[in-house]
Amino acid sequence: MSSSSAHRPPRETDFDRIPGSTPIVIDNGASTFRIGWAGEKEPRVAFRNIVQRPRHRSSAGETVTVVGDTDPGLMKFFDCTRTSIRSPFDDDVVYQFEYMEYILDYAFDRLGATSEVGHPILMTECECNPSFSRARMSELLFETYGVPSVAFGIDDAFSYKYNQKLGNCGEDGLAISCEFGTCHVVPFLKGQPVLGACCRTNVGGSHITDFLRQLLSLKYPYHAASITWEKAEELKKEHCYIAPDYMSELQIFKNNKEEAEKKTRYWQLPWVPPPVDEPPSEEELARKAAQKERAGQRLRDFAATKRSQKIQLLEKELSDLEELMEQLDEAEEPEATSILASAGYLSRQEIKSAILKKIQSIRKAKGESNGNEEKADVSEADKYPLVSVPDETLTPEQLKEKKKQILLKTTTEGRLRAKQRRAEEEALREKQEEERRTENPELYFEELRARYSDLSEKIDQRKRQKVNGNNNSSGAVGRGERLNAAQKERMRLLTTAAFDRGKGEDTFGMRDEDWLVYKKMSKDTDQDDDENDYDESELARITSKLQEVDPTFVNKHEAAEPTPDPHKVRPLTAEDFRIAIGIERFRCPEVLFQPGMIGVDQAGIDEMVSISLRRLMEDESVKERLCQSILVTGGTSLFPGMIPRLESGIRQFRPYLARLKLIKAADPILDAWRGAAAFAASSKFGTQTFTLEDYREHGENLFHRYNIVYTL
Amino acid sequence: MESEIQRTEMLLAPTLAFKKVQTADKYPKGQSRGRQWKHLRHLLQAADGSSLPPDRPNYLNIQSPPSIYPPKRYCDITGFEAPYADPRTKLRYSDPEVFKQIRMLPDEYVQRYLALRNAAVVLR
Numbered sequence: 001m002s003s004s005s006a007h008r009p010p011r012e013t014d015f016d017r018i019p020g021s022t023p024i025v026i027d028n029g030a031s032t033f034r035i036g037w038a039g040e041k042e043p044r045v046a047f048r049n050i051v052q053r054p055r056h057r058s059s060a061g062e063t064v065t066v067v068g069d070t071d072p073g074l075m076k077f078f079d080c081t082r083t084s085i086r087s088p089f090d091d092d093v094v095y096q097f098e099y100m101e102y103i104l105d106y107a108f109d110r111l112g113a114t115s116e117v118g119h120p121i122l123m124t125e126c127e128c129n130p131s132f133s134r135a136r137m138s139e140l141l142f143e144t145y146g147v148p149s150v151a152f153g154i155d156d157a158f159s160y161k162y163n164q165k166l167g168n169c170g171e172d173g174l175a176i177s178c179e180f181g182t183c184h185v186v187p188f189l190k191g192q193p194v195l196g197a198c199c200r201t202n203v204g205g206s207h208i209t210d211f212l213r214q215l216l217s218l219k220y221p222y223h224a225a226s227i228t229w230e231k232a233e234e235l236k237k238e239h240c241y242i243a244p245d246y247m248s249e250l251q252i253f254k255n256n257k258e259e260a261e262k263k264t265r266y267w268q269l270p271w272v273p274p275p276v277d278e279p280p281s282e283e284e285l286a287r288k289a290a291q292k293e294r295a296g297q298r299l300r301d302f303a304a305t306k307r308s309q310k311i312q313l314l315e316k317e318l319s320d321l322e323e324l325m326e327q328l329d330e331a332e333e334p335e336a337t338s339i340l341a342s343a344g345y346l347s348r349q350e351i352k353s354a355i356l357k358k359i360q361s362i363r364k365a366k367g368e369s370n371g372n373e374e375k376a377d378v379s380e381a382d383k384y385p386l387v388s389v390p391d392e393t394l395t396p397e398q399l400k401e402k403k404k405q406i407l408l409k410t411t412t413e414g415r416l417r418a419k420q421r422r423a424e425e426e427a428l429r430e431k432q433e434e435e436r437r438t439e440n441p442e443l444y445f446e447e448l449r450a451r452y453s454d455l456s457e458k459i460d461q462r463k464r465q466k467v468n469g470n471n472n473s474s475g476a477v478g479r480g481e482r483l484n485a486a487q488k489e490r491m492r493l494l495t496t497a498a499f500d501r502g503k504g505e506d507t508f509g510m511r512d513e514d515w516l517v518y519k520k521m522s523k524d525t526d527q528d529d530d531e532n533d534y535d536e537s538e539l540a541r542i543t544s545k546l547q548e549v550d551p552t553f554v555n556k557h558e559a560a561e562p563t564p565d566p567h568k569v570r571p572l573t574a575e576d577f578r579i580a581i582g583i584e585r586f587r588c589p590e591v592l593f594q595p596g597m598i599g600v601d602q603a604g605i606d607e608m609v610s611i612s613l614r615r616l617m618e619d620e621s622v623k624e625r626l627c628q629s630i631l632v633t634g635g636t637s638l639f640p641g642m643i644p645r646l647e648s649g650i651r652q653f654r655p656y657l658a659r660l661k662l663i664k665a666a667d668p669i670l671d672a673w674r675g676a677a678a679f680a681a682s683s684k685f686g687t688q689t690f691t692l693e694d695y696r697e698h699g700e701n702l703f704h705r706y707n708i709v710y711t712l
Numbered sequence: 713m714e715s716e717i718q719r720t721e722m723l724l725a726p727t728l729a730f731k732k733v734q735t736a737d738k739y740p741k742g743q744s745r746g747r748q749w750k751h752l753r754h755l756l757q758a759a760d761g762s763s764l765p766p767d768r769p770n771y772l773n774i775q776s777p778p779s780i781y782p783p784k785r786y787c788d789i790t791g792f793e794a795p796y797a798d799p800r801t802k803l804r805y806s807d808p809e810v811f812k813q814i815r816m817l818p819d820e821y822v823q824r825y826l827a828l829r830n831a832a833v834v835l836r
Binding site: 008011058064065066067070071074077090091093095096097098101102105106108109113114115116117126127128129130131132133143144145146195196198199200201202211214215218221247250253254583584587594595596597598599600601602603604607608611 | 723730751752825
């Protein structure tokens with residue numbers, strides 16, 4: 001009736017026909033507000049006790065007030081970004097009287113009030129409501145609504161009295177009330193609540209809903225937006241139950257998967273499967289292939305024309321050069337120099353080399369192979385033309401040039417020699433290995449394997465060090481843990497160097513090794529990269545060898561990384577949009593019995609009974625009588641399994657074989673209002689109210705001792 | 713105003729004839745009034761509980777005391793009994809599988825799990 005639907009109560013029409021002496025009865029519950037007339041069976045109007053103050057979008061951001069639950073579809077007209085759902089309650093006490101005023105406005109408006117409220121009011125409150133809250137509330141009722149008189153009464157007491165009238169419970173008894181923000185246990189003696197012996201634990205239905213919502217949104221972070229408070233409330237009402245024995249229920253879920261599955265409920269989020277992509281047809285594939293082929297052909301043609309153009313150009317240049325050479329050959333000395341100058345060349349030699357270059361590039365363009373040997377032979381002479389010329393015939397510049405050429409020649413030759421030597425060594429080693437292999441294949445094989453594992457281990461380790469100094473501890477935070485080992489060492493060196501000053505005698509530099517520290521400090525410490533390269537090439541060699549000799553050998557590096565494409569997304573199914581509510585079904589309501597689960601250091605509702613009985617300071621016989629009339633009420637007591645669990649819980653605090661009787665209230669939600677309506681209908685109700693004059697005379701002190709008499 | 717809104721009468725009228733003082737007069741526009749409502753805890757402190765007679769019941773002294781049973785420890789993730797606690801995240805866990813999961817959790821989630829039992833680190 002309360003929050004499940006966005007039902008908007010219609011306006012009552014008979015307000016003016018009700019006699020002015022008939023009290024208005026309000027059950028001001030932290031979750032639901034109910035208002036109606038004394039003596040009636042049902043409240044006229046009930047709505048969720050909340051206020052929203054969003055801005056209306058189309059009328060220049062005017063702030064509007066919305067009380068109670070609303071149709072989410074209509075909230076699109078409002079800008080709710082700067083507001084949230086507000087309640088006038090903190091735990092079970094009204095503290096926010098601006099919101100309370102909006103709620104009362106709405107309540108009296110729905111009840112049909114037109115020109116004035118004008119009726120006495122009976123309003124429910126929590127046990128031992130603080131005086132300031134009562135004072136502010138009566139101030140509001142008197143000054144803003146002009147009500148003639150007011151009475152406050154405890155909702156649980158009205159509920160108990162109502163059930164007593166129905167014959168469900170006795171004159172002496174206990175009420176266990178599980179409400180929205182709190183739980184209460186109140187003892188009754190001779191039909192009157194003993195407030196000195198009642199007790200309150202600050203855990204209620206809202207905590208269960210919050211707990212459920214948090215647990216589900218932590219379990220399904222992707223669906224957190226769908227798991228609203230309202231939805232959690234709905235799921236709680238639909239699926240939650242109280243475990244008969246919490247520990248054994250946990251064991252079922254831990255060890256008996258089958259039964260746990262049976263007890264798990266699912267909530268399917270709305271989900272539409274995405275359209276499945278049809279695999280392309282044969283035709284399509286053929287068409288695509290043809291298209292690709294055509295595009296390739298076009299590119300090839302283009303490249304061919306370009307190449308032939310280039311060849312033509314080169315050939316033309318070559319013939320020009322050859323012509324120039326011929327001219328030079330024919331010409332006399334002075335004429336030749338002028339020809340050279342006009343062509344932009346310094347000597348015949350230069351022209352020759354240019355011709356050679358051209359020939360080579362033509363060959364290359366034509367795609368002909370030009371053997372390296374030949375090229376080397378050809379170029380040898382004109383690369384270092386001065387080397388073989390005697391010194392005496394050369395000018396000083398040419399001498400310099402010769403020196404340079406000699407140097408170049410020797411270095412290239414040296415390099416070649418080294419290469420040759422390495423190849424020889426390699427061959428020798430290969431030969432030796434081959435010999436060893438033929439000598440003792442078993443041993444050789446073993447050695448190869450050992451060396452392989454050694455090397456791969458080494459390389460792996462180095463990689464790990466580079467990637468992360470300690471990647472075995474995940475979730476690490478803090479700067480130190482983000483550096484790798486090498487970087488860490490560098491930081492350490494830098495800091496020690498920075499703070500090393502003035503520590504006795506400075507002996508830095510006495511030993512040569514001291515200077516190595518700078519090498520380590522420099523940012524690019526790649527000193528082990530060469531070694532790394534060597535290791536890697538060696539590993540590759542051994543791997544290929546092993547693959548040769550051992551058909552069963554698997555390369556660890558290849559095998560270890562089957563590299564599943566990280567971007568490949570598993571197609572989502574309806575299951576991914578399904579929220580399982582398993583252990584949460586009884587884990588959340590368990591907070592009523594073990595408030596410690598949500599960090600509230602107070603006794604649970606079963607233990608509260610024993611606390612209340614202890615506070616009562618009565619004989620055991622009285623306690624025994626009370627325990628035979630325990631009423632369980634309040635909206636949060638509606639969970640299945642509540643009564644048996646409470647009974648076994650309370651039994652633990654009672655003497656062996658003590659009699660115990662628990663009664664479920666006739667209607668745990670509405671009984672409080674009905675009891676209050678019956679109380680207000682009594683002819684003696686007037687004796688329990690107070691007026692504005694009383695309040696003006698005594699002020700807040702009026703409420704220090706204010707307690708109504710429930711049995712009229 | 714949109715017609716649906718008017719039809720469902722979802723908005724509270726700014727002035728109501730049965731009221732002696734209208735909301736707009738009590739809470740004039742443009743004045744910040746969000747701060748004036750103190751939380752219950754502060755109100756109770758301000759009401760000075762020591763002035764109340766200690767032998768009479770009041771809102772504070774009817775509260776339940778802590779349970780006489782030692783608190784049971786439950787796994788923060790699975791809800792099962794938790795014999796272990798992770799010294800780094802302070803989360804309780806039931807078995808090694810959950811421990812692995814805990815160590816993979818981002819810090820925000822760790823704090824949210826801790827907040828469930830009011831044990832999160834609160835930065836002020």
